[in-house]
Amino acid sequence: MTDDGFFREVNEELRSDKMRAAWKRFGGLFIGAAVALVVGTGIFAFYEYWTEKQASKSGDEFLAALNLVRDGKNDEALKTLDDLEKNGYGAYPVLARMRAAGVQAQKGDPAAAVAAFDKVSADTAVPQSIRDLAKLRAALLLVDTGxxxxxxxxxxxxxxxxxxxxxxxxxxxxxxxxxxxxxxxxxxxxxxxxxxxxxxxxxxxxxxxxxxxxxxxxxxxxxxxx
The missing domain is CATH 1.25.40 (Serine Threonine Protein Phosphatase 5, Tetratricopeptide repeat)
Structure with missing residues (x-):
């Protein structure tokens, strides 16, 4: 064996020894990182799927409530909107609150409608643009009744x-x-x-x-x- 061949084999052994030592020391971390990456990707994919499903479900419920209002079934619509307010996803709960207030007005109860709009306008968790719209809706009702x-x-x-x-x-x-x-x-x-x-x-x-x-x-x- 030539000197070059000898040194090459020694270097390869050293690299192998270092790799084994590194694996013993850090292998668990590498596996953990790989598992975390896979799990994280899976969680993200599941969350994306879940949010889409929830948004779709809430959207369907909101549309169903609008159809009930169109058909004059206001009490049923209010029940659907109340459930959506409590269990809906994304922007649908506040949309349900606004539409429910409008249904109260359609039912001939402007006082209840104004109270509902006022409640939305006072809710700091609601976007300001929606709060302002609730103020305007209440005011338009009060033109007649206030x-x-x-x-x-x-x-x-x-x-x-x-x-x-x-x-x-x-x-x-x-x-x-x-x-x-x-x-x-x-x-x-x-x-x-x-x-x-x-x-x-x-x-x-x-x-x-x-x-x-x-x-x-x-x-x-x-x-x-x-």
């Missing part, structure tokens, strides 16, 4: 320039002011909508109609809010 102050306490903060819900908030405030005999306030609010180029066309058209009516009936010069 006072101007009832409406204002819910949506006055939404009527500020730059708020994406300002047009609908001003519409609710304008209607409440008109109902309360505060024509000057109503005119101001509807004019804000009419002058806002960012307002949806249908809301601007309604505001223009209200302005024409207020001015033609002489309601606009009524005393301004104090």
């Amino acid at each position: 006072t101007y102050d009832d409406v204002a306490s819910r949506v006055e903060s939404l009527s500020n320039d730059g708020n994406p819900m300002r047009h609908s908030a001003r519409e609710a405030l304008g209607l409440a002011a008109w109902k309360a005999g505060r024509g000057g306030d109503a005119e101001k609010l509807f004019k804000q909508i009419s002058d806002d180029q960012a307002a949806p066309a249908n809301i601007r058209q309604f505001a223009d109609t209200m302005l024409d009516m207020l001015r033609s009936t002489g309601a606009a010069p009524a005393a301004a809010a104090g």
